[in-house]
Amino acid sequence: MAETTGKRAAQRRVDRIHAFRRELEQLSREGALELTDEQQTNLEAHLESTLAGLAARYDVDISDSQKRISLAMRIASTLGGLAICAAVFLFFYRYWGLLHTPVQVGILILVPIAALIAAEAVSRREKTLYYTSLLVLLALAGFVMNLVMLGYIFNIAPTPAAFLAWGALAWILAYRFRLLLPLAAALIALVIYTASLGVTFAGGFWDASPERPETYLPGGLALLAVPLLWRRSDEDFRFIYRTLGLLFVGLALLVLAVAGQLTFLPLAGQTAADFYQAVGLAAAAAAIWAGVRYRLSECINLGSAFFAVYLFIRLYQWWWDWMPRYLFFLIIGLIALVLMAIFHRLRRRTGRAEAA
């Protein structure tokens, strides 16, 4: 979680330099490329100074063992952050009954603000942002606790506006510290908010959005549109927008393909399910096409997974009841082989496109 987008770009460059060195050695052994001593010395000096510069600026891992330790630190920082959030919440829960209302409210407001100030101060002292990310997580959890408990203390009817506030804070912190986990949290909260507005617009109570999966489609599509409209943003951030957008759209269509009675459309349950199976298959195929065309692995992977699930649902509904089980699974296996052949061809085409 702790890696910032700048650091991730620097780390990718370090990895490319290592790969370049290994390939250069291989080419030299095979006699395909021979550098003069002077060229070799100049190249090594340049690569070393580049690595030293990246290490000094971003504290990137320049060896495999450093990389493994960094991974362990990322895991520890995420788990530590979650554990500290739980500790703060449980501590408050244990003693809040002994406090008068103004003190309760004061603590609830101060916890996220104090965590934010600490995150800002710590971020100026560390390059890796492990401690900063932990404090950002604490600030977000503190703000969630803040609004939930405020509602509980004053018996306020629950409102979807809380998701807007949580999403906005997580989004600000994601862009302030260039962190991916707060961005994912922000986008999830904001899509839940837009879905709840959709249900309210339809006359329902806002928390019933899971009962109308179509309400998640506008939010999911909006997430997919952001990387197209905002091309200058960081590639890692665009990856999060695309992945979550695909997940929201894909899961909403999948639920509707199975439970058609949850639709807003004036269709009978089974008709709606059939309609959404067709839409889902088309959307999954479109995601795979876009992934191949624009070289986006997440689109290919998620599109393929959804395509396979839709196909399985369709075949199950057509054949499960009347076909012998062995034949059903045999046909599924054969279809999987055909799909593998198609994906193999797609993979080759992607490889050629990347080489070109």
Add this chain to the structure above:
Amino acid sequence: MKRTGLPLAIALILAANGLALLGVVRNQAGEPLQTIELTERELELQTGNQENSGVSLRLVVSRFPGNTPHPPLDRALLEKLGFRFPVVPPASGSRLVLLPRPAFLALECEGAAWQQWLQRAEEDVQIPPGASSQPSQEERLQRDRETMSRLFLIDAAQDALELRRRYAGQHRVMVVRATVRARIEDVKDLKTGTVTGHNVIGHVATILPAVIHVPLPHSRLLAPLGPAAAWQEPRYTVTLQYGHSLEPWVSAVKIH
């Protein structure tokens, strides 16, 4: 974002809290819309434990036996709440999922609905003399008379003002926010099992809020009481006040 991030984040936290607290002030400003005294029968105590020191009260609304609330949230009332039912009911076996809708409920404490419930319960106890279950049923009725919640749903509307006007001056009626659900059920012939028609049934999904927080100093009186024993007589009376946003708060607690 590097320079503005922190001030913006802090401003957001303060603004969200400010708006929430402004809502609380507006709710509690001036004369409360309604004040009602309820006992432990209607407000079940939820004391904290080692991990949670908070004290809260859960609003308990009684229902008539079977699946029917009082009055039944029938098709006509549900349509008034905004539910739209298909002209052609769904095919048997297929499920029509209707969204829960926000509504306002009129709850009456110790009124005509409670009397009606008692009357019906007393009629049910009229078992021929000599039947072995009679004493325990009478005993149960007596206990219900003394311990059961006397709070019943008596009406519902989309507009709180309309409901408050309808029950103006009735001190035992409180108007609360809630969500209501509706479903369509097949009516089957008991002998043949064939579907002969459809019933529209509504029920209260949640009262908002169903659990009411008790702040200090009132919680000091309730916390030592602990959970109620079965069939225990009410140990306290709580004065609840509802403000302009129909959000309640505890204004007094009296221990019996």
